[in-house]
Each structure stands twice: as structure tokens, then as C-alpha cells.
Amino acid sequence: MIITRSPLRITLGGGGTDLPSYYREHEGFLVAAAIDRYVYITLHQTFVPELIVKYSQLERVAAASELRHPLLRECFTKVGLDGRYLELTSMADIPAGTGLGSSGSFSTATLEALYAWQHVVVPVGELAREACSIEIERLGDPVGKQDPYVAAFGGLRSYRFRSDETVEVEPLRLASATLYDLEDNLLLFFTGYSRTATTILRDQDERSQCLEPAMLDNLHFVKQIGLDSRAALEAGNLARFAELLDVQWEWKRRRSAATSNPAIDGWYELGRRHGALGGKLVGAGGGGFLMFLTEDRARLRHAMTAAGLPEVRFRFDFEGTKVVSL
Numbered sequence: 001m002i003i004t005r006s007p008l009r010i011t012l013g014g015g016g017t018d019l020p021s022y023y024r025e026h027e028g029f030l031v032a033a034a035i036d037r038y039v040y041i042t043l044h045q046t047f048v049p050e051l052i053v054k055y056s057q058l059e060r061v062a063a064a065s066e067l068r069h070p071l072l073r074e075c076f077t078k079v080g081l082d083g084r085y086l087e088l089t090s091m092a093d094i095p096a097g098t099g100l101g102s103s104g105s106f107s108t109a110t111l112e113a114l115y116a117w118q119h120v121v122v123p124v125g126e127l128a129r130e131a132c133s134i135e136i137e138r139l140g141d142p143v144g145k146q147d148p149y150v151a152a153f154g155g156l157r158s159y160r161f162r163s164d165e166t167v168e169v170e171p172l173r174l175a176s177a178t179l180y181d182l183e184d185n186l187l188l189f190f191t192g193y194s195r196t197a198t199t200i201l202r203d204q205d206e207r208s209q210c211l212e213p214a215m216l217d218n219l220h221f222v223k224q225i226g227l228d229s230r231a232a233l234e235a236g237n238l239a240r241f242a243e244l245l246d247v248q249w250e251w252k253r254r255r256s257a258a259t260s261n262p263a264i265d266g267w268y269e270l271g272r273r274h275g276a277l278g279g280k281l282v283g284a285g286g287g288g289f290l291m292f293l294t295e296d297r298a299r300l301r302h303a304m305t306a307a308g309l310p311e312v313r314f315r316f317d318f319e320g321t322k323v324v325s326l
Helices: 020-026 070-079 102-117 124-138 146-153 176-185 198-209 213-234 238-255 262-273 297-306
Strands: 002-013 028-045 051-054 058-061 086-092 156-161 167-171 186-190 276-281 289-294 322-325
Touching (some): 002 102, 002 146, 002 213, 002 238, 020 028, 028 102, 028 146, 028 213, 070 124, 086 102, 102 124, 102 322, 124 167, 146 156, 146 167, 156 213, 176 186, 176 238, 213 238, 262 276, 262 289
Parallel strands (some): 051 086
Antiparallel strands (some): 002 028, 002 322, 028 156, 051 058, 186 289, 276 289
């Protein structure tokens, strides 16, 4: 049996500039971290001439080309497997639709498992490129590039998305004390809303393609926040980084009315009143997780828990997509 895993991610600055409609004209930049919450794929041989896949549904098909699940179907096609005599199962620590980049983690973990089945080692950058190609080009989803790249590489890194489709990946140069403080004081709270980001991202994508000045100005500004966030983190200035999170959240809300709602706004203000220095909703918006950088963990945890928002504790992942069992 082959088991692979890919980490989920949190975007720290510059989110939204990784969509093709923006970076192909203006180049994108963001900072993100992989966390130790994972999507797992298991793959093993069976004794029946069909492909069995288990996710939130069960499919039994004669060949992978008949799968209803688009990402799985395209992953099998990409690696040239028809899937007969195989069973593939997916599991995740966090549900999909919560803003932590699960589709990119799912794609990279699946590709890694299928390549491992064929005894093929694929460089991490190529794995990310192939996952992006499946989602953006083959399926035409209005998504950015960051999720597969963060899942594949792991760690805390900056990503520069060039107009020629190349991606420059660089690790953040953080002092050990800064890294530990950031890991200890970044907290995630689940809003209770799971949603697809497609509607919000498609709106951004279409407005960027139409060269709408307000959208482009917003994304230019958010890209600069990404650059400033990297500088603040590498300087060990977490107070400045928290300020940038707060500014980024305000500009993110301006991009779409669907990004937030009165409940999320209320929880955000609750967090700010109880020790959060800054924060934002992770992902495209509309639900998922609120992320705060705090100076008083106990106070913030008590306030958010009392408001009904469970915390998901995490550490950073520095391994990226990997085979955990062969």
C-alpha cells in the first residue's frame, strides 16, 4: 500500500495575486506557510478489473476516464494510468471548503501516489506545475497557483508568479526566535462555514480580465502587502506583520461583498478586542477559518471559544508533499 500526504496552508500576505488573470499581466507575489494538517491518499492493488475510489462518495468504474470526480480523473490521465485493479482512498484532517487550500493538497498528494505506484520520482516543482495545469488549464477552474506550490514545497516561503508561467520559490529567512513566536501566536478558529471559493474567485478573475481599475488597484496594493509582510517577518517585526494582516483583511473585504458577512465581521472585532494584534479570514472568503496573531493566547482562546468558534491548533510543516508509506 502507498500512502502520501500533502499539507494544507495559510496565506500570510499577498493572497489573490496568484490568479492567471492577474499574474500574466502584472506578476504576483505572496507569502504562505504549510501547516501540519494534511490531505492523505492511499493506493493499493485489488483483485477486480475495475477502479475503486473513495472520497466523500464511492465510485467503481471500468477505467479512470469514467470517473465523475474531475481532479481524480485528470490526475490518472496525466500519469497515464487507467486505474484497473486499483483502489484509491482520500482522507483529510480538515474538511474541504474551509480556505486552507485543500484542492491543491488533494491534487499533489494524488499525483505523488500515482507516480510512486509507477516508481517514478517527480521533482517538487514539477509536481506543483502539473497540479496547477490540471486545475487551471485542463479543468478551467478560476483558481490560483499557490495551493499546489505551498503543498508541494512545504515550509514558510515566498512565491513570485511570473508572467511567463514560471514560479520563483524562496524560503523566508527567519530567525529561530521569530519562527517560534510566529508559530506559537498564530491561532486559527473555525467559523462554522464551509463554502466553495469558486464564485468569489470567478468574480475576481473576470474583473481582472476586464482590467477593472478598482480590482487591479486592490491587487496591486495587496501584492505590496505581501512584499512588506516578508520584510517584516524577516526583520523579526511581528507587530508590523500583524498590522499588515489587519490592513490586508480590510482590502480583501473590498474586493467582494461575499468575502465576509455580519457574523464574521463580529467575530473579527471580538478577536481584536481580546488580544489579537491583527488577522484575516484565510482563503477567498465567505467562511472557513479566522486567523489571528495575538499577544495574549489565553484571552483570545477564551473569547473565541465562548463565541462558539473552535480552535484548530497547528505547527508548521517543513516537508511538503511526501510518500509516508510504500
